[in-house]
Amino acid sequence: MRASLSTDRIDRAWIVDRIVQVLMFLGGISAVVFIVGIFVFITREALQFVFSRFDVVEFFTSIRWAPTSTNNATYGALALMVGTASVTGVAMLVAIPFSLGAAVYISEFATGRSRETLKVLVELLAAIPSVVWGFIGLTIVNGLIIDVFDVPIGLNVLNAGIILGLMAAPIMTTIAEDALKAVPDRYREAAEAMGATRWQMIRRVVLPAAKNGLVSAVLLGVGRGFGETMAVLMASGHSINLPTSPFDSVRALTATIAAELGETAVGSDHYGALFTLGLFLFLITFLINLTADVVVRGIRNS
């Protein structure tokens, strides 16, 4: 009798393996499908407006956003863009010191249980719903700004910036801490063995080595700032205005879409204009995230 290896058997493990492979493929591809789908949908809705009523100069240079005016509807988005940018700018002034400080503390100073506790707390902070942050802005920060700075309105760039900064800080902290953790320990050991103090080691070795990751943490924070809606809507005052000081109320791109989209007729100019704002936001956040990603890749290559 001839001995033979049975190598062509299809058993349960083989079938399960195939099924899992297909499922994983579907899972992986779906992210791409959804992104492309969303992009196509937003673009289609926006293009109707872009090709009919859209005026590039008005859109980017006028501050008159009056889409509901019956005889002279205008679609100047400059004030909205400046509103978003100014709130995000203040937010970064708040978030960068907080998040980088927290990341350095967690990664380089805290040890054992306090480190783990802090990490959990930071992640918890990231899970607070944005409407709760908006509520805090509306009630606590509003009163605080009125009292401290003696201004008539506390719902302004400063308020929204503080709220947004606190919102963006946790995710920035987590990413920055990952970047610091990725710095090999032997660099720290080398610096300490040469007699560097803790701060000299951090400033001259760890931070430069983690630079790319830290930059991308900040960029993702900026992306978060551009995209945040509810908290900004509640804390910024929501009035169309080119801000000249942090105490001016502004209106953000996102807040405009959220507040107005429910009241427009599908297919109308107003509807299309809001989708154009959305497309603009989408492109900007996409660019920011792409830059962050490219910057992070820079670490691995160098």
Next chain:
Amino acid sequence: MTTSKDDSVDPLTDTQEIAVRTEKLSLWYGSFQALYDVDFAVRRGLITSLIGPSGCGKSTLLRCVNRINERLGYVRTEGKVEVLDTDVYASGIELTQLRRHVGMVFQRPNPLPLSIRENILFAHQLHEPGSEALPKADRDAIVEKALREVLLWDTVKDRLDRSATGLSLEEQQKLCIARLLPVKPKVILMDEPCSALDPKATAAVEDLIWQLRGEYTILLVTHNMAQARRASDECAFMLMGRMVEHGPTDRLFVTPEDTRTADYIEGKYG
């Protein structure tokens, strides 16, 4: 290689001056005791090698001298370590100052992710106030001198501003030695400095270590008995956290006093 070792007249080997001394040194990692009452004296200007099987405590002993052990946080030490008659575990000791005088070379070359020039100047800038304000010519002189001492100048002089992590392992390890020299350490600790290198690079680094002999006191941990034999003046054998035997390398390898040393040298364990 290392021919100078066999020269009959060598004033260094007559020195009685002690650079590093430990007295009843015991050390615990958490509840695990890694060193038991180690008494050990390293003579100044010589190369002393520490040998013994894995886990015998030789690296731990080395890492007590510059107290880099304490990075781990769960280390407890008892007893005394003196470097040039200064008790380094005394309460007033600043670790940064201690580590200026006691340099260290690690098992895996660990140049900082900076340029070659910045690596050489790193320790100098930490310890010499005003270092960064020095004229460029002075800083260049420091870099050149250190690199010449480790025989690396001719290979890297045209790429001083390139990243040090792009060098070969041998060059990296030489750079790691060179960067200690501008602050003139008294003692250099070397923790298996050649274990990541190929035989040719090992020979080159051993030659370099031999050249530094005299000016610096070198304490060398090695896994490689042949290396201890050819590249050190004195040799100490450790086992299970205890110092078993310490003497001139030639004597220790030819006529060890302790049977455990003899067995280890013959390769009966380890």
